[in-house]
Amino acid sequence: MITRAALGCRLCWTITGAVFAMILIIESLILVPSARRFESEALRLLAVEAQGAVDAVLAPLAVARGAPDLRPALEPLVGRLHIRGLAALRADGSVAAAVGELLQTAARSLGGAVDPSPAILLRSEDGSRVEVSWRNDALGAAGFAARLDASHVRGALRAYVLRIAGLVALIVLVVTAGTMLVLHVLLLKPLMRLRESMRLAAQAPERASEYSVPSRRSDELGEMIVAHNSMLSRIVESIRRDREVAEARARILSHHDGLTGLPNRRSFLEHLSGRRAGDGAAPGVITVCIVNVVQLRRVNAAMGQQTGDRLLWEVGVRVSQAAGAGSFVAHLGAGRFAVARRSGDPAFDAAGFAERILRDAAGEYSIGGDSVAADLRVGISHAPCAACSPEELLNQAELALERAGAEDSGGYAFFENAMAEAAHERRSLSRALERAIGRDDELFLAYQAKASLSGDGMAFSGAEALLRWRHPERGLVRPDVFIALAEATGLILPLGEKVLRRACAQVRDWLERHGRSPRVAVNLSAHQFVAPGLVGLVAGVLRETGIPPALLELEVTESAAMRDAERAASRLHELHELGVCLAIDDFGTGYSSLNYLRRFALDTIKIDKSFVDDIGKDPNAEAICAAILGMARALGRHVVAEGVETEMQLAFLRSHGCDEIQGYLYARPEPAAEFERRFLQTHAALRVAR
Ligand code: C2E
Ligand code: MG
Ligand code: MG
Numbered sequence: 001m002i003t004r005a006a007l008g009c010r011l012c013w014t015i016t017g018a019v020f021a022m023i024l025i026i027e028s029l030i031l032v033p034s035a036r037r038f039e040s041e042a043l044r045l046l047a048v049e050a051q052g053a054v055d056a057v058l059a060p061l062a063v064a065r066g067a068p069d070l071r072p073a074l075e076p077l078v079g080r081l082h083i084r085g086l087a088a089l090r091a092d093g094s095v096a097a098a099v100g101e102l103l104q105t106a107a108r109s110l111g112g113a114v115d116p117s118p119a120i121l122l123r124s125e126d127g128s129r130v131e132v133s134w135r136n137d138a139l140g141a142a143g144f145a146a147r148l149d150a151s152h153v154r155g156a157l158r159a160y161v162l163r164i165a166g167l168v169a170l171i172v173l174v175v176t177a178g179t180m181l182v183l184h185v186l187l188l189k190p191l192m193r194l195r196e197s198m199r200l201a202a203q204a205p206e207r208a209s210e211y212s213v214p215s216r217r218s219d220e221l222g223e224m225i226v227a228h229n230s231m232l233s234r235i236v237e238s239i240r241r242d243r244e245v246a247e248a249r250a251r252i253l254s255h256h257d258g259l260t261g262l263p264n265r266r267s268f269l270e271h272l273s274g275r276r277a278g279d280g281a282a283p284g285v286i287t288v289c290i291v292n293v294v295q296l297r298r299v300n301a302a303m304g305q306q307t308g309d310r311l312l313w314e315v316g317v318r319v320s321q322a323a324g325a326g327s328f329v330a331h332l333g334a335g336r337f338a339v340a341r342r343s344g345d346p347a348f349d350a351a352g353f354a355e356r357i358l359r360d361a362a363g364e365y366s367i368g369g370d371s372v373a374a375d376l377r378v379g380i381s382h383a384p385c386a387a388c389s390p391e392e393l394l395n396q397a398e399l400a401l402e403r404a405g406a407e408d409s410g411g412y413a414f415f416e417n418a419m420a421e422a423a424h425e426r427r428s429l430s431r432a433l434e435r436a437i438g439r440d441d442e443l444f445l446a447y448q449a450k451a452s453l454s455g456d457g458m459a460f461s462g463a464e465a466l467l468r469w470r471h472p473e474r475g476l477v478r479p480d481v482f483i484a485l486a487e488a489t490g491l492i493l494p495l496g497e498k499v500l501r502r503a504c505a506q507v508r509d510w511l512e513r514h515g516r517s518p519r520v521a522v523n524l525s526a527h528q529f530v531a532p533g534l535v536g537l538v539a540g541v542l543r544e545t546g547i548p549p550a551l552l553e554l555e556v557t558e559s560a561a562m563r564d565a566e567r568a569a570s571r572l573h574e575l576h577e578l579g580v581c582l583a584i585d586d587f588g589t590g591y592s593s594l595n596y597l598r599r600f601a602l603d604t605i606k607i608d609k610s611f612v613d614d615i616g617k618d619p620n621a622e623a624i625c626a627a628i629l630g631m632a633r634a635l636g637r638h639v640v641a642e643g644v645e646t647e648m649q650l651a652f653l654r655s656h657g658c659d660e661i662q663g664y665l666y667a668r669p670e671p672a673a674e675f676e677r678r679f680l681q682t683h684a685a686l687r688v689a690r
Helices: 010-064 071-077 106-110 151-203 205-211 220-255 265-272 296-303 305-323 350-361 390-404 417-437 479-489 492-514 526-530 534-545 558-562 565-577 594-599 609-613 619-635 647-655 672-679
Strands: 083-089 095-100 119-123 129-135 143-149 285-293 327-333 336-343 363-367 370-374 376-384 412-414 443-452 458-471 475-477 520-524 552-557 581-587 604-607 638-642 660-662
Touching: 010 071, 010 083, 010 119, 010 129, 010 143, 010 151, 071 083, 071 095, 151 205, 151 220, 205 220, 220 265, 265 327, 265 336, 265 390, 285 305, 285 350, 285 390, 296 305, 296 370, 305 327, 305 336, 305 350, 305 363, 305 370, 350 376, 350 412, 376 390, 390 412, 390 417, 417 458, 417 479, 417 492, 443 492, 443 672, 458 479, 458 492, 458 660, 458 672, 475 479, 479 492, 492 520, 492 526, 492 534, 492 552, 520 581, 526 534, 526 558, 526 565, 534 552, 534 565, 552 558, 552 565, 558 565, 558 581, 565 581, 565 594, 581 638, 594 619, 604 619, 609 619, 609 638, 619 638, 619 647
Parallel strands: 376 412, 458 520, 520 552, 552 581, 581 604, 604 638, 638 660
Antiparallel strands: 083 095, 083 143, 119 129, 129 143, 285 336, 285 376, 327 336, 363 370, 443 458, 443 660, 458 475
């Protein structure tokens, strides 16, 4: 059955068309000569008939012998058997007797009539007449010529050709249909299946073998289908293998740390949960130690990232060796290693285990010819294997790590429940702080006035903006608590920006309402100081508020500035270029490097309150204060002493050339309105007598 598919198949039509054309050509090649043969046979029969008739008439005459007049004998033949004219010819070609229509070829053809069977000599143009001749020595005639009516031969020939052509058409039809059918069954169907299989396999190569084509054929097409099916299987196989390799790679990458080659945090957690092959939940206790390389950041900054990376790798090796067989060691990132140790003994000596790690892995490392000291701390948590929650164990060890740095801890600390409570408290406070940053009613600035000591008394000379947070339930939260929290959580950046904007807006407001404003100092945390957008932010806020840059002072703590002295120097320089004043806060508590002080673009040094506190109590503190004041004078820097509470402190500072003081003795931090009333509304208030 020729389906629509076959009729729509271009390939089938091409092949069938070619077959059709070929049959047509062959048939026409056969038809032309056979038509000719048909015609000449018909003419020959005509001639033979005429000859037979002449012979029949002559036969009785031959019995009579002699040379009779043939005319009367031949006459009756004219008009019969398609004979239209007859001539008896002599050997020299002359006509012995002629009847009926005149022959045109008689004399010419006589000589050629050597054959007793009739030969066609002439055919009229329209084919209605033929002239034939034959030899016949009887009765003195050398031969006979006859003019015959052949008009019926053309019709018979046409009918013959039509019959043959009809037959050919029928054959062509049958052959074409048959070819279509055969092509459809033998070629098109398998080809279409192949095409469909390829299309589906291209859409879902991972399932390609499902689309293989069934075939039992042994011809070329069958071979092609077999090759196609095997190609599909190979595609599936190759995709499967590629995927396995990729999965294995991803598994390794996702479970290992690229830096140390050790398992990573995820792998560690899987190990703790006993999910990894062969680990089963064993009885006993599991101890988790987090080992932290304390000064990694400093090593990176001072000796380069490569040295830091190498140090980590080496520490990983030593920690693994110290932990020994049966321990699982991972690198959690950022210089933190985690060690898990299962023990069947509930009284497993975790402290001894941590001490061993510290003893073997802390200390000197030789890296690229340099000696690098690795200071390690260990936080420890442990729990019964059966009740172990991997995340919790790890978190507890992290919390314990924070205590491990405390003095007399020996470099390690165990987790205690109070730590979790403190962490919980920190988390909830951090959420509250984040919310407060998004609001306008909880955070506000207090201003603490500073006094100049240039004359006899104290003259109001500026202010420091100090952030305050009034928690809706807890009331005022201490700045050192929430500032440290903001630093630890990264909230310090939006918080610091808010403070900067508020302080500058306040200066703008005072300028507009009083025509003057004190210089206001804003504290920058270490994170803010190194943040990439700081200079742009300060410039932007100055532009937006339009205040003179000299009315803004930025305080950077000494520890923040010293973390990366090179970067700090260029950052301070950039800020200085904006025209703002720069102060170093809490001076004396960190490195207190004279060299850096000289290089930094600083206007003011603020002596830390802890030294001021001890004036009159501790000669060393007094010596430090005096030294800082002398040094600052030598370097041409302005000095502010913080936390001045007593007259005695004031007298000491004044006598050693301190420029300014800040402390409860002069003023406490006050809300903006109060500060404004005391220091800005009355000119007289600017000077406060001793
Ligand atoms: P700081 O910048 O050294 O600020 C001086 C601190 O000493 C203030 O504490 C101030 O109230 C206090 N103080 C000043 N004079 C006296 C005194 O005579 N006696 C006593 N006992 N204390 C005095 P506060 O406001 O608690 O701030 C503590 C620290 O919090 C600040 O130290 C500063 O490091 C940080 N801080 C405060 N506000 C901000 C801020 O807006 N941004 C940043 N990044 N840090 C801030
Ligand atoms: Mg300050
Ligand atoms: Mg300070």
